[in-house]
Amino acid sequence: MDLARSATAGAVSRGSRSAEAELTKANILRIARDEFADKGLAGARIDEIAEKTSTSKRMIYYHFGSKEGLYRAVLEEAYSAIRDTETAVPIDQLSAVEALSANVRLTFDYHHQHPEFVRLVMNENIHHGAFITNVVGIKRRNESVIRSLSEIIAKGEREGVFKAGIDPIDLHMTISALCFYNVSNRYTFSQIFNRDMTSEAAMGRRRDQVVDIVLAWCRAS
């Protein structure tokens, strides 16, 4: 029953067995990611994914076991990718305000540049987070993100520019909400309010705004 081997296809060349197989898996994962992001778990079609792939439908089952197995593997990859981004700010070389701004900008841009990630997360929430539970290492993720924000908060307090008692998870939630919404609710919002949300100009303007919002809250005396 457990034909799906090593669903963690993170790196393509893991030294082992067949590098070609890893390429096949990576190819499937990329196509699947786009399809799941676009149509959701129920809406995506294995047939369609297979067709866009350089291999066959059978291979999807060989490597990932089931539609759900494939979806899970896609989710895992997506989360492991953003993990790196969010901790890329060199805190010690910057002031607290600069560091927080950089963090917000990076986060904002990541969402902008990876709408498929945003859409996958939306989908997962529609499924009540049923699949993320089994994704290995998904919880280790909080350590790095939260640790990074904690350092920034501490620095800001020491510098006397942030108010006391900011909870890093609250801060992360605030940043995340503002960055996520811009991509997630893009279609309904822009439709209803006749507002461009995808041009570089609009994005740049909103990014600055989000930085302002976050900083204003942290400064608030």
Next chain:
Amino acid sequence: MDLARSATAGAVSRGSRSAEAELTKANILRIARDEFADKGLAGARIDEIAEKTSTSKRMIYYHFGSKEGLYRAVLEEAYSAIRDTETAVPIDQLSAVEALSANVRLTFDYHHQHPEFVRLVMNENIHHGAFITNVVGIKRRNESVIRSLSEIIAKGEREGVFKAGIDPIDLHMTISALCFYNVSNRYTFSQIFNRDMTSEAAMGRRRDQVVDIVLAWCRAS
């Protein structure tokens, strides 16, 4: 194909034909709303909806024409409901800060109390907003919401408590993002960060925080 009449089943007794028919439609709509919100357009099953309904599958087709027609009707209802909430703040009787706080609180609570609305909007965005386009009157909605916020902003400027130049649509987006995320990303966020997001206490705490964030930004000199 032309069987779907007046998909707007807003009022139950519209004086016309048969009040019973309207009841049937309302019943179908309520069940369908929950199913679509829970599983998305692709994931929901007409059979299942029909089974939970007090009528038969045939009636769904009679009244709404197709699965998509039903989905569209559900969307329409959902948006027409929130419309009323957001304009319920008696601005003239309150200070700008009080009025904005009230607006944020109402919005926050509405999302909290209507997760199915949040989930429907998520779904619609997954479908690139393909169905909301055809929903009649959806654009009239911006007038009331935005007008209300504009008044509050103007009052705050006059009172000297808000900074100049706040765009009401930006403000609405900010409020909406912060309120929406708390419900939309509830499952993944709480899973990853081990944080309760549904208890009354957690909700109350976050609501205050969102008010703070919004006010801090509007005040910021």
Next chain:
Amino acid sequence: MDLARSATAGAVSRGSRSAEAELTKANILRIARDEFADKGLAGARIDEIAEKTSTSKRMIYYHFGSKEGLYRAVLEEAYSAIRDTETAVPIDQLSAVEALSANVRLTFDYHHQHPEFVRLVMNENIHHGAFITNVVGIKRRNESVIRSLSEIIAKGEREGVFKAGIDPIDLHMTISALCFYNVSNRYTFSQIFNRDMTSEAAMGRRRDQVVDIVLAWCRAS
């Protein structure tokens, strides 16, 4: 999930709803019985069954829910048919020996005339009797068969022609074994021993022999 309605399709005209539907079900059941008998549960193909049917594959699922559901319905029918045969001997009008002979002959002939029943039972045993468990009323069956044999045994004892203490279930097992084997093991036995087992002559000869075997045992002092 439970779309399979009234799997008990025993009688074709149950007075109710649609007699046509019952005909459809009966048609499916007959074809399915032959296919399952011939190839087993795993070997039979729903596609093939559907093709031989006057309806479509979809209808099989509509009426029986699944391949297993269809198999179960076939089993049920098969067992309810032999039930009647085995109790058809008018015991009071016959001597014990005559009655027992008649019972054996009827049983023997039934197996001969209904090889598909024999094959279905073989199949069910290959599946460790997994499906017969859920067949309603299958256990009520022992009452009639065993009661009938009990009466014959009692009569034989009273008449002084049977030895004392014959257990009716043992007797039934003996009769059943001798009648069943002739059909069930027909292919391997006739192949290995080059013996005709299907001609009327061979059948008649063996039937007499089986009667002899059973009587000899019951008489044995």
Next chain:
Amino acid sequence: MDLARSATAGAVSRGSRSAEAELTKANILRIARDEFADKGLAGARIDEIAEKTSTSKRMIYYHFGSKEGLYRAVLEEAYSAIRDTETAVPIDQLSAVEALSANVRLTFDYHHQHPEFVRLVMNENIHHGAFITNVVGIKRRNESVIRSLSEIIAKGEREGVFKAGIDPIDLHMTISALCFYNVSNRYTFSQIFNRDMTSEAAMGRRRDQVVDIVLAWCRAS
């Protein structure tokens, strides 16, 4: 296609090529026998057989050519094993009644101890004996079994304890039927009649009964 050599893997070390290869084949055969016995030809899975084996799926094809080839090899082994048992009675040292009793007991016990053999034969009959035809030497088998019974019958006639004219094949069929059924129809019979058929006590009781039945028939004047 011609890769399947000497499917008769009876002896492990046939002096030839590699003793290891013979071990591999024997291992595959044992696993395959259990799987085919349990689930039938159609129900057994090559993947599953390979997994339980100490070698790979490829080896199955290397040694046996196909699923059918493997099945045939299994059948052959099964029949060659029972062959030995049935001729193990030392007729000259026993009376006819003792010899026949011993023969029946041995046969009964063999079936009891080798349910997989019984199940394989059932399967083969479900396939209309299609594969047993090609099994080499399967017909030589009748010689030994039938010769042995013939001797016993002759001895019994000479001793005046058996009736005249018993056909050895009829006798074999009778014995076989009674012994076979107890294992083959174990699941359905025990289910329907609520009777234990596998405990040592139940088996012992029935074994004595079968001996009685056979002897009663042979004695019958």
Next chain:
DNA sequence: TATGAATGAGCCTTCATTCAT
């Protein structure tokens, strides 16, 4: 001799939708 990867054909099942009544 042995192994992991690959495959085409086909299998069971489901879905939105429609028809006869």
Next chain:
DNA sequence: TATGAATGAAGGCTCATTCAT
């Protein structure tokens, strides 16, 4: 208006078998 029966198309998945190494 309402209902049970029916359907074509397609969807997810599995199977025996083979290939490259």
